[in-house]
Amino acid sequence: MRRLSFVIFLIVIVSLCNAQSPHGKKFNRDCQDCHISDSWKVNLSKINFKHEETGFALTGQHKIVTCRACHASLDFTSSKNKSQCFNCHEDIHENSVGRNCVRCHDTRTWVIEKITDLHRMSRFPLIGNHARANCNQCHLSSSKLRFDPIGISCFDCHSVNYYATKNPNHMSANFSTDCQKCHNLISPVWLTTSVIHDFFPLTGSHNIANCFACHNQTSYKGLTQDCYSCHKQRYESVSSPNHVTLNFPKDCKLCHTTTGGWRPASFANHDSFYPLTGAHNLIRNNCSQCHSTGYSSPARQCISCHQQNYNGAPNHLSQGYPTDCSQCHTTTVWQGATFNHSSTNFPLVGAHTSVSCQLCHTNGYAGTPTTCVSCHQSKFTTAPNHVAQNYPQDCKQCHTPVDWKQISFDHNTTRFPLVGSHVNVSCSSCHITKLAGTSEDCYSCHQTNFNSALNHVAQGYPTDCAKCHTTVAWNAVTFNHSTTSFPLTGSHVNVTCTSCHVTTFKGTSTICSSCHLAKYQSTTNPNHVTLNIPNTCDQCHTTNPGWKPATFPIHNNYYPILGAHLTIANQCTSCHTGNYSSAPTQCVGCHQANYNSTTNPNHVTAHFPTNCESCHTQNAWTPSTFNHDGQYFPIYSGKHRGRWTLCSDCHTDQTNFKIFSCFKCHPQAQMDSKHQGVRNYVSTPAGCYSCHPTGDSGG
Numbered sequence: 025m026r027r028l029s030f031v032i033f034l035i036v037i038v039s040l041c042n043a044q045s046p047h048g049k050k051f052n053r054d055c056q057d058c059h060i061s062d063s064w065k066v067n068l069s070k071i072n073f074k075h076e077e078t079g080f081a082l083t084g085q086h087k088i089v090t091c092r093a094c095h096a097s098l099d100f101t102s103s104k105n106k107s108q109c110f111n112c113h114e115d116i117h118e119n120s121v122g123r124n125c126v127r128c129h130d131t132r133t134w135v136i137e138k139i140t141d142l143h144r145m146s147r148f149p150l151i152g153n154h155a156r157a158n159c160n161q162c163h164l165s166s167s168k169l170r171f172d173p174i175g176i177s178c179f180d181c182h183s184v185n186y187y188a189t190k191n192p193n194h195m196s197a198n199f200s201t202d203c204q205k206c207h208n209l210i211s212p213v214w215l216t217t218s219v220i221h222d223f224f225p226l227t228g229s230h231n232i233a234n235c236f237a238c239h240n241q242t243s244y245k246g247l248t249q250d251c252y253s254c255h256k257q258r259y260e261s262v263s264s265p266n267h268v269t270l271n272f273p274k275d276c277k278l279c280h281t282t283t284g285g286w287r288p289a290s291f292a293n294h295d296s297f298y299p300l301t302g303a304h305n306l307i308r309n310n311c312s313q314c315h316s317t318g319y320s321s322p323a324r325q326c327i328s329c330h331q332q333n334y335n336g337a338p339n340h341l342s343q344g345y346p347t348d349c350s351q352c353h354t355t356t357v358w359q360g361a362t363f364n365h366s367s368t369n370f371p372l373v374g375a376h377t378s379v380s381c382q383l384c385h386t387n388g389y390a391g392t393p394t395t396c397v398s399c400h401q402s403k404f405t406t407a408p409n410h411v412a413q414n415y416p417q418d419c420k421q422c423h424t425p426v427d428w429k430q431i432s433f434d435h436n437t438t439r440f441p442l443v444g445s446h447v448n449v450s451c452s453s454c455h456i457t458k459l460a461g462t463s464e465d466c467y468s469c470h471q472t473n474f475n476s477a478l479n480h481v482a483q484g485y486p487t488d489c490a491k492c493h494t495t496v497a498w499n500a501v502t503f504n505h506s507t508t509s510f511p512l513t514g515s516h517v518n519v520t521c522t523s524c525h526v527t528t529f530k531g532t533s534t535i536c537s538s539c540h541l542a543k544y545q546s547t548t549n550p551n552h553v554t555l556n557i558p559n560t561c562d563q564c565h566t567t568n569p570g571w572k573p574a575t576f577p578i579h580n581n582y583y584p585i586l587g588a589h590l591t592i593a594n595q596c597t598s599c600h601t602g603n604y605s606s607a608p609t610q611c612v613g614c615h616q617a618n619y620n621s622t623t624n625p626n627h628v629t630a631h632f633p634t635n636c637e638s639c640h641t642q643n644a645w646t647p648s649t650f651n652h653d654g655q656y657f658p659i660y661s662g663k664h665r666g667r668w669t670l671c672s673d674c675h676t677d678q679t680n681f682k683i684f685s686c687f688k689c690h691p692q693a694q695m696d697s698k699h700q701g702v703r704n705y706v707s708t709p710a711g712c713y714s715c716h717p718t719g720d721s722g723g
Contacts, residue, residue: 046098046099047098047099047100047101048099048100048101049101050101051099051100051101053073056072057071057072057073058071058072058073066091068090068091079107080107083131083132084130084131084132084133085131085132085133086131093112094112108123109123109125109126109129110123110125113125116169117169117170117171118169118170120165120170120171120172120173121171127142127145128142139159140155147176148176151209151210152208152209152210153209153210154209159171161181162174162181177201177202178201178202178203178204178207179201179202179203182203183201186199186201186203192235197239224249227282227283228281228282228283228284229282229283229285230282238254250274250275251274251275251276251277251280252274252275252276255276258286259272259274259276265315278291279291291311294308298324301355301356302354302355302356302357303355303356303357303358304355314329325347325348326347326348326349326350326353327347327348327349330349333349333358334347334349343385343389344389345389346389351363351367369394370394373425373426374424374425374426374427375425375426375427375428376425384399395417395418396417396418396419396420396423397417397418397419400419403428404417404419421433421434421437439464440464443495443496444494444495444496444497445495445496445497445498446495454469465487465488466487466488466489466490466493467487467488467489470489473489473498474487474489483525483528483529484528484529484530485529486529491503491504491507503521509534510534513566513567514566514567514568514569515567515568515569516567523539524539535560536559536560536561536562536565537559537560537561540561541559543571544559544561548605549602549603549604549605550604550605551605554605555582555605557578558578563577563578564576564577564578575594576596579593583607583609586642586643587641587642587643587644588642588643588644588645589642599614610634610635611634611635611636611637611640612634612635612636615636618645619632619634619636629670630670630671630672631670631671631672631675631678632671633679633681638650657713657717657719658718658719659674662718662719662720663719663720663721664719667689673688673689674686674688676688684709685709686709686712686713687709690712692707695707695712
């Protein structure tokens with residue numbers, strides 16, 4: 025009996041929950057998950073409800089709070105979107121640190137224990153002295169629990185220290201506001217400095233403790249690294265040698281270092297002014313031997329030091345030897361002088377090597393002419409024909425210094441090299457009257473051959489014989505057609521010249537149709553004239569035999585080849601089965617078999633139109649773009665699913681699928697009686713569709 029009463033009680037409870045649940049209409053939970061039959065009150069320790077199933081697990085202190093603490097209303101379905109902390113907890117930081125509370129807090133305790141670890145995730149990690157600082161030292165608003173972003177450069181917080189420092193005075197000395205250049209974060213004492221002088225290393229004598237020895241008391245900026253800027257007085261007071269008089273460079277480090285009080289000094293770049301080689305290198309450290317009168321303008325010419333040697337040497341003065349000793353002598357050894365005539369513009373070769381110097385240098389060594397005729401004038405005037413034939417006075421064009429009598433002339437140095445039969449022709453055969461001004465034109469020598477040759481004059485052959493003849497053999501006639509604007513390729517190679525050049529060789533047309541017009545007009549597959557195909561034959565044909573293979577790059581002018589058709593663009597017979605005159609332009613002309621064999625849906629039975637492009641594209645046959653449910657009216661889903669057999673059930677006109685009727689399944693008289701009193705009711709298929717576009721009875 026008691027069991028029955030309990031069941032009845034539960035039934036009543038469930039009925040009340042279903043009838044008027046205080047937790048919202050969409051709260052689909054069994055009352056027994058939270059409530060018990062002994063009492064309507066909720067015991068948190070005994071409920072079967074798992075809060076993590078809502079997407080918000082209760083952890084930490086959330087486990088011990090009452091439901092009412094978060095759910096002020098019993099309508100639990102209105103508590104969604106309260107998974108963020110700030111939905112329940114007031115933002116005491118006033119949005120100064122963002123609204124992502126879990127970055128700092130957790131459900132175990134609201135207090136932040138390790139502020140240093142937290143700061144490590146920010147743009148300013150706390151290291152050194154900063155790790156021991158109080159928050160409000162930097163965050164002045166922290167007493168109000170506001171932590172507004174502040175600057176992260178040292179100067180942002182330590183500007184007071186910068187302006188207050190007097191020894192040295194940072195402001196008047198114009199010190200950098202980048203504090204870390206001198207101070208560090210690790211040292212417990214702020215005044216511990218470590219000045220990085222890497223922009224000007226302090227070595228040797230420069231390693232001084234007093235900064236103001238170089239820097240003045242007012243500014244540390246603008247000090248140049250140039251030695252002369254600090255050592256100007258030293259530079260000007262030195263007398264041995266006198267730097268000012270000798271115009272020594274003011275870049276002191278070229279000779280001096282920072283060690284040893286300027287000494288020892290060197291002049292390492294002496295070779296850039298005057299190279300010390302050979303015997304000169306032995307006196308490199310005995311500067312006064314050459315610089316006896318000073319360092320200002322020491323002579324660079326050998327004669328300035330070796331005038332006595334020049335005057336005492338035999339023949340130097342009488343023969344007018346040049347005073348540039350280096351032409352014959354070297355710095356390695358003074359004796360055993362040589363003169364390299366090859367260093368002049370007249371090297372000695374052949375018979376010239378055994379001739380005494382005085383034979384050419386009769387009036388001294390300066391200004392001796394280098395032309396052959398200056399020495400060989402007598403031989404030039406006595407040699408046969410030299411004057412009469414107007415031979416050039418440049419003897420080396422025919423003679424060599426090896427053997428005067430061995431005469432040769434390299435005709436290749438002229439504009440008319442001798443090759444082939446020209447090699448063995450005597451000079452007088454071409455140079456009849458004189459050597460100068462002889463014509464290079466073939467016709468000038470071979471006019472007789474030209475006039476007597478067959479057809480040359482009648483056919484208007486060019487008088488440039490080299491276009492067809494060579495110097496190897498006059499009768500081996502060739503013409504390189506590739507030098508013209510119409511190279512011969514393919515079938516053109518073996519065609520006789522007169523086939524194209526009927527009357528003359530000049531002005532022959534290069535247009536294909538000028539020779540092949542009859543072929544153009546007689547072609548029937550396809551008929552070039554009927555189809556108005558251009559008579560520029562080279563658009564489709566090449567010079568290959570039989571005009572084949574041919575291409576048709578202007579196909580798009582007749583029928584555009586797009587999408588999947590591009591893959592068969594070079595397979596003409598796929599569409600043109602041997603007949604190029606009347607290929608179909610409608611899809612069904614090639615795809616009738618696809619249309620007839622398609623069963624899903626059956627195109628023939630459904631009386632689909634044969635204009636395939638209304639549903640298909642040239643890119644791919646499938647998928648098609650026709651989707652009756654998605655685009656028009658649901659016949660494969662909803663209440664019309666399975667209620668039709670043929671497209672003609674609704675589309676009464678098979679030639680126009682835009683026309684449809686609902687009355688075959690829904691008799692018009694019956695629909696009129698059902699719609700009595702319906703406002704704006706129109707008894708037409710279009711009227712039905714306007715109210716029932718999805719096929720539902722409710723519209």
